[in-house]
Amino acid sequence: SGRPLSLSFPMGRTVKKAGKSKSKKGKGTKKADASSSAAAAVASGPAKVWQPGVDALEEGEELQFDPEAYNYLRGFSIGWPCLSFDVVQDQLGLVRSEFPHTLYGVAGTQAEKAPWNYIGVFKLSNINGKKREPIPSSKVDADSDMDSDSSSDEEEEEETNEDIKPILHLKKVAHAGCVNRIRSMTQQPHICATWGDTGHVQVWDFKSFLNSVADSGPVAHKEDDIIHNHVPLKIFNGHKDEGYAIDWSPLVTGRLVSGDCNSCIHLWEPSSSTWDVDTKPFVGHSASVEDLQWSPTEGDVFASCSVDGKICIWDVRTEKKPCMPIKAHNADVNVVSWNRYIY
Incomplete structure (x- = not known):
């Protein structure tokens, strides 16, 4: 058994339970039970926002979501x-x-x-769902709004969930x-x-x-x-092993790159109704290629990251070597993403 695909629209808050919890590996619990237990944990307190890299997660502790942080949350x-x-x-x-x-x-x-x-x-x-109201301008406004609207919000939420x-x-x-x-x-x-x-x-x-x-x-x-x-x-x-890294170019229609667990990256070029895949791979990593992403501004440039701890920048117009290999971390690098606001 396993967990089903779930989609949510978060607004970003994670809460840590104060007390010890049971094993984190219980996958047989129904989603409804998980949601209600999370809500109970938040309501019963004391609970606080958990800060990654700042707060330690003690043995037996379990992170719980705060239902109030979402406009809408449901599993499918x-x-x-x-x-x-x-x-x-x-x-x-x-x-x-x-x-x-x-x-x-x-x-x-x-x-x-x-x-x-x-x-x-x-x-x-x-x-x-229930559209979130703007942030109150003062604590007094927040307290008064919370008192006056709490009952109506609960009724509205019940109608949204049930009807x-x-x-x-x-x-x-x-x-x-x-x-x-x-x-x-x-x-x-x-x-x-x-x-x-x-x-x-x-x-x-x-x-x-x-x-x-x-x-x-x-x-x-x-x-x-x-x-x-x-x-x-x-x-x-043509890949020698399975893989996870794959990305479509946002600028060149149909252009694709795929990277495998054997450190190789292949370029796909569209050709009428099919694709021509270059059998000669891009070589620059020494371990599994975990993620690939095309540049949002340069149609011939893409980035890769790997278990070898490197991030590489490539240009398909040059030899199949990285233009810029960067030793980014001593551990695996699993995800890479371009900044789409600063070019």
């Missing part, structure tokens, strides 16, 4: 646990601040047996082996790439499945449980 299961998911861009507009919300996404499973794996193409709709339920529409597409990572292309969101534990990288066109869930009504159908067989647009088996 697509069946098996998922190692990766991605939000698929839609045509519903960029500025969406009012409830109810709708979003589209893709997720890949980690099933008990390899043949049971699939990719979930889904739509979440009728997502309702307005979110809707999940799901299409399942068979996938050979566990999906280590899945990414949707920015320019053509229905095109997705998956990294499998089989060592294969595949590119898919999920347009028909996204259209199907988009046209779905207010009730989920039984056929949502059917696992569909779908032929990928491209399968690359």
